[in-house]
Amino acid sequence: MPGELYERISQDIRFTEGLTACMNCGICTAICPAAEFYDYDPRSIVTTVQSGDEKTLKDLLESETIWYCGQCMSCKTRCPRGNCPGQVIQVLRKVSQETGAFTKSRKGRQQLLIKDTVGKNILKYGYCIYPATAYPEKHPEQGTVWKWVFENSHEVYASVGGNYQGKGPGTLRKIPREALDELHRIFEYTGGINLFNKIEEHSRKKALELGFRKENADPDMEVYTRFVENEQ
């Protein structure tokens, strides 16, 4: 039966734009890169959402599944009904973040890491990925040479024409204070900051639940972060 979660989902414009009615043809799953890689089926997610069943929706919001989508939006290009499962995923993720359901899954818990890296970088430096915070030990995917680039960043970026942390134009230039303030206001106004706070708040609860507690009874977020980073 449709309940509070469905109500919440259906109020998001991305849901009303992204799903009118699905006829289960499977073309979204057929084109989906994530479906080839993971046990992931956008069609069945849409069917679940379309059913509106509160219990199944709750399970979905707490599952690993909704975090598998890479947001490539290939599904939008194919759906014969003009639906967009990728957009429905956006809404599910947001509701999962707001309600704390994300802390129930491993991939969901990683929202904290993304907020603390990409989220922080954007607001502090104006870049999603920023050389100074792309620590080699946290980015093994960058390969062994990354440590050397990281340690010699100014020289390396200058050698390829960058203007790392410099004034004026150029790649990797320092983003001026006014621009960062404006970004912050955009995040404030559009609810981005609120979402960050929700992720933090629910992650702290989860940390306590798992027993990651400091002496003063506050959650120990450093230990919790390491736990989330290493969780298999």
Place this chain on the structure above:
Amino acid sequence: MMNKPRHIAVIGGGIAGMETASRLAQAGYKITLIEKERITGGHLTQWSHLFPDSSDPAIVVSRLSSALSHQNIKVITSTEITDISKNGQYFNLKSGSEMSLNADAIVVTSGFHLFDASRKEEYGYGLFDNVLTSADLELMMKNEKPIRTASGKKPRRIAIIHCVGSRDAKAGNTYCSKVCCITGIKQAIELNKRLPECEIFCFYMDLRLYGSSFDGLYLTAQQKHKVQFIRGRLSEAAEKPDKSLQIKAEDTLSGRPLRMDVDMIILLVGMEPGISHNNFSRNGSVQLDENGFLKCKDVHAARNLTTQTGIFMAGTCICPMSVSETLENARSAALEVINYFERKM
């Protein structure tokens, strides 16, 4: 009795127009049948087998052709009507500046055109050598050509794709073309008869087998001809260096993405409203429905009546129909025309 025989223009010399014309001629009306192609018979002249009995469409066409050699019927070919106007009690029909004729009533039987499969670029029609439409396959079989890949090899695996250009908002057609499902099954059987070693897969969303004998044909296709059915819509086809094709779909009944290598793809193209409809609708002679077919005056009680009194319609200009339905529909249109004139007297 009528003082002077009424004159009726029938626009379109496919099977709907031929049947309507001959029925009205038998009832004593004077008919001018106008066909834009060189010959009458329409799409059926390019078709190899009819469902559900696998009969030769030439039989239907030749029966209708002989009925056309009636003293009351004049057939004009290679002529496309470009304009209809009302001139007092007559309708005036024009083909450019070359032809003009008056008629007491009109029956539009302008039919359909097949969906242009190259509009679904992701299926590669016109780009890849071994992607064919259902119409291409019919023509191949009609000309008794062996079914071979572009490089002349016997295909070992063929995929038949349902709903190409139908039930698809992306193609601008949200309606079901109705006859493609059973056509696909019929073609799968014909392929198996010619290529017993070849695996045949039908990719469908829903099998819409509305005819009383259609499900029987489905069963035969599975039991006797080993045709396999996969419930999933194709997302795309890619050509490999050896010109075979890799297709992607979801097997929705098992909930798994699926990739398959095939030697040939047959696209079941649906029916779209005939382009000539635009000529009649442009000046407001008749109205079109939401799918671009001719709009009925009443969808239950007056299916052969357009929105304009005196202009009737029959066959696939109304909606997708099978051959037998088209012929029935043509006879019902003839009856409506007769009733119209009898009420007038």
